[in-house]
Amino acid sequence: MSSTPSTVERAFEAALYADSDAALDTGASLLASDPASDAELTRRGEEFVEGAWRRGWQPADVVRIVRRELDDTHVRLVSALILGESGRNRQPRGPRWTAQLEELTAETAGTKAPPRPEPRTDRFSYATAVLGLYRLLLRLPSIEPLDMDAPKGTAGAPKDSRMLTRIRALLAKAEATGFPEEAEALSAKAQELMARHSIDEALLAARTHAKDAPGACRIGVDPPYETAKAVLLDAVSGANRCRAVWNEALGFSTVVGFEPDLEAVELLYTSLLVQATAAMTKAEAAQRAGGRKRTKSFRQSFLAAYAHRIGDRLAEVAEGQVTASEGELLPVLAARDVAVTDETERMFPATVTTRLRGVNDAAGWEEGAAAADRAQVRARPPLR
Incomplete structure (x- = not known):
């Protein structure tokens, strides 16, 4: 034998x-x-x-x-x-x-x-x-390696696990509650804590001259309607001073940024996706109650509009944060933006912009845009 x-x-x-x-x-x-x-x-x-x-x-x-x-x-x-x-x-x-x-x-x-x-x-x-x-x-292809042996003070494990645990708990409650006012208060508090955590880390690194550098993580973008979800992730990443690059074939986006901002992206994207799904299900039920049958096109258009409108809202939030900032924080954030851009270009020399496609349902688009307007995204508090 x-x-x-x-x-x-x-x-x-x-x-x-x-x-x-x-x-x-x-x-x-x-x-x-x-x-x-x-x-x-x-x-x-x-x-x-x-x-x-x-x-x-x-x-x-x-x-x-x-x-x-x-x-x-x-x-x-x-x-x-x-x-x-x-x-x-x-x-x-x-x-x-x-x-x-x-x-x-x-x-x-x-x-x-x-x-x-x-x-x-x-x-x-x-x-x-x-x-x-x-x-x-x-048969797995080679993909962009992520730096696992990060230098001291750079992207790695979150340093304040208690704060992140609190943020996760707040967002979980916001997603679970059936009362919009409560969800709004919980999400606003979570966003405030995320901003405080990110800013404190950036200022600490600058004041101590730490060898801080951006890292990267991968976030799954699951079917169906991957393009709209990838656009949503891209919007959340941009608002948190990160860059997202979508690998459509393998079903994930690589997000490049500093560790506190990567944590914020993961948490906020997940929360907004849960809110979008819940809102879409509710809107679709109302459409079907009125005799509508085209559920697939409605969902795709709903999520596309949601991602588009959330992107606009998050951009306004980010602009408002910079406008409210003063003192030593502005040059720190500017330097971090440059570092993130450089690292993204090093990892992905030929980055392609994620585009929306397959939007052909007016009712779905309108409902998705309205749901985005109701989503719990609040401007970060003025920085002092």
Whole structure:
């Protein structure tokens, strides 16, 4: 009988370099017939994961693309591989990487299903799932690497976790409440705390001459209606002195900025998307009650208008903040804007502007614009 490494190699040769289901079945049959191949199969899977890291991917990116392209079984498989590789490879990769692993650990612990099916229950199905996952991992393209080993004082883990926890709690309450006045007050307070956190960090770095530099993070832009969501993220990023570059093919935007501003973008974008979805669902229900049936075009136009109008509102907020600023803060913010622009151009020499498309529903556009006007976006308080 052939050795286990030979079995795995023959299965890979049969399944990983072809697109057909027949090739996948052939490889799975080889693995299913050799129970001793499981350990080698897992080891090779961790090597595929390491290969993804070398091509610029991070744990959250890999899980996101597997969830987008495959199914929950593959997500559990890749989660187990990532956690296994991280336990074996102790190379320091920075606080954001660590946070992603911690989140993945919590998600894995919370799932009722095992990280992988027991081979003895259905070895062929298990082998098929593994080979399908490895086929995807092998073909992941290279993407822009994010700096994991950030210098001291620069983008990394948030420094004031208690404040960020409070901001998240305020936004969660704003999204959950059914009372507009309460949501407005909660969102305004969260925005105030975000501004204070960002400004305090910028001034502290300037006064202590810290070697502060922009970093980057990736935020998923999930279907449907990705273009409108990407435009919304771009608007939120610009208002918070960040730049967003959308990778439509892989379903994420890379946001470049200083750490407090990256945190603000992640929190505000998520909150506004929840508010937009809730408002869209309510508006759509009213449209259908009136006999309207074109729900897909209505939703697409609604979100496009929402993103467009929110962009205008956030731009006004940002302009008002600069106008109200004085003293040492203005040159600090100007220097940070230059640093973010330079870093974005270094990472993405040929940046393409995200454009709206597919807007063909007047009612959806009008409802989306009105919802954006009602969204909880408040000007930051004057800086003193």
